[in-house]
Amino acid sequence: MTAGNNDDYEEVLDNVNTHSRPSELKITDMRFADITGAPMHCILMKIYTNQGLVGYGEIRDGGCREYALFLKSRILGENPCQIDKLFRRIKQFGGQARQGGGVSGIEIALWDLAGKAYNIPVYQMLGGKFRDKIRIYCDTDISGKPDGKKMGKALQKRIEKGFTFLKMDLGIGQLKNIPGALNAPTGLIDERREIKSKGYKHYADQSLQAKAYKNRAYDVENIAHPFTGIHITEKGLDILEEYVADVRSVIGYEIPLAVDHIGHISLGNCIKLGKRLEKYNIAWVEDMLPWQYSEQYARLNKAINIPVCTGEDIYLKENFQPLMEAGGVSIIHPDLLTSGGILENKKIGDMAQDYGVAMAVHMAESPIACMAAVHSTAATENFLVLEYHSADIPWWDDIITGLPEPLVNGGFIEVPDKSGLGIESLNDEVIEEHLHPQIPGLWEPTEEWNRSFSHDRLWS
Secondary structure: OOHHHHHHHHHHHHOOOOOOOHHHOOEEEEEEEEEOOOOOOEEEEEEEEOOOOEEEEEEOOOOOOHHHHOOHHHHOOOOOOOHHHHHHHHHHHOOOHHHHHHHHHHHHHHHHHHHHHHOOEHHHHOOOOOOOEEEEEEEEOOOOOOOHHHHHHHHHHHHHOOOOOEEEEOOHHHOOOOOOOEEOOOOHHHHHHHHHHHHHHOOOOOOHHHHHHHHHHHHHHOOOHHHOOOEEOHHHHHHHHHHHHHHHHHHOOOOOEEEEOOOOOOHHHHHHHHHHHHHHOEEEEEOOOOOOOHHHHHHHHHHOOOOEEEOOOOOOHHHOHHHHHHOOOOEEOOEHHHHOOHHHHHHHHHHHHHOOOEEEEEOOOOHHHHHHHHHHHHOOOOEEEEEEOOOOOOOOHHHEEOOOOOOOEOOEEEOOOOOEOOOOEEOHHHHHHOEEOOEOOEOOOOHHHOOOOOOOOOOO
16 A cells, blocks of 8 residues: 555544444443432443443432343343344343333443444434423422422522423322321321331341341332321311412412322322312322322323323333323323333333323433433423433532533533433542442442343243
């Protein structure tokens, strides 16, 4: 080759993506970092490859890394660009709520790797985007004694930052210390409160007595709504209605306001509360009942003139369908880290659209899960709004590099055109400062999971 031709060759290489050979890409490792205060316990994931590309994923807030580690041996040596093939291989090992986190987190990392390998943003691989920016709803908490005026002022500060959609908690948690606000068998509420308090207090204690506390708290937390025996009295309903009226007196009636964390109460109680809230233009009432009770949701949806919303704990498209067929919801609310990941979440939205149902998306995790949701919802036509729970966490944006800061600007996130999720790298210094005290390792080796095996076929 002559010198001139060599110069031409180098010039061509400068304009060609030679970073990856997608057909030869192989998964080589999976590692984790657990952080707290983001605001939840978040489990960050890296999937490594033989070409130096690293894909970023995340396990659902409050879950555990073992949900993904169990799947490591089933994807090692595979090409991460074969996303659907690998998803179909591992999806049998996912489940509802946090149990969906392993499959979903891996799926997100595979999309990130495929986008990086082909130098294309994830949304483009989903068929393109319906919008250039994603509307964010800001979930807001206050500390201390429940106070509607105080909550209204906190929400007003969100409005001043540009947020165009809001959410707050409203439910029996605000009534537990008010005599006459709740009705239950004598001593039941105090007993439940004490059991849960002891269980959480002994979280780090590994003694048998502490484990007994935690197991008892687990049992109490897992009593479904129809079986708790807790009801809201008329006094309690008056207090909750006054709370919402006070909030609206501060923020006005023009901005959407959703409510969540109603508490484990019966369908009849949910209907009573819903009717009290109708006059306050509530954007939706969220997770009033366990999502599995499709017929109860249908009765609720017909009984109140407020959009009914659920779905953050539902895994896979087929488990949303009974709610759709029953007419149980006006808005579905999946979390990508439970629903099955980026593509499955789009499929869920597309199915809901066929039933005339909108899709909001739950997200209380790190910027990794957030950006996965941004790409998925950008490509989903009936998308309404994405949750954001970290407005008061000053270091949340700093977990990642390569995207604008703040990531949420004026109540929206711009859909990036960078490859994969758009995240260039994770900031290990920031992550190390916020490691979970009981799970302190930073990207430590996980070789002990490399050879896990079982005969996984579901038929003979």
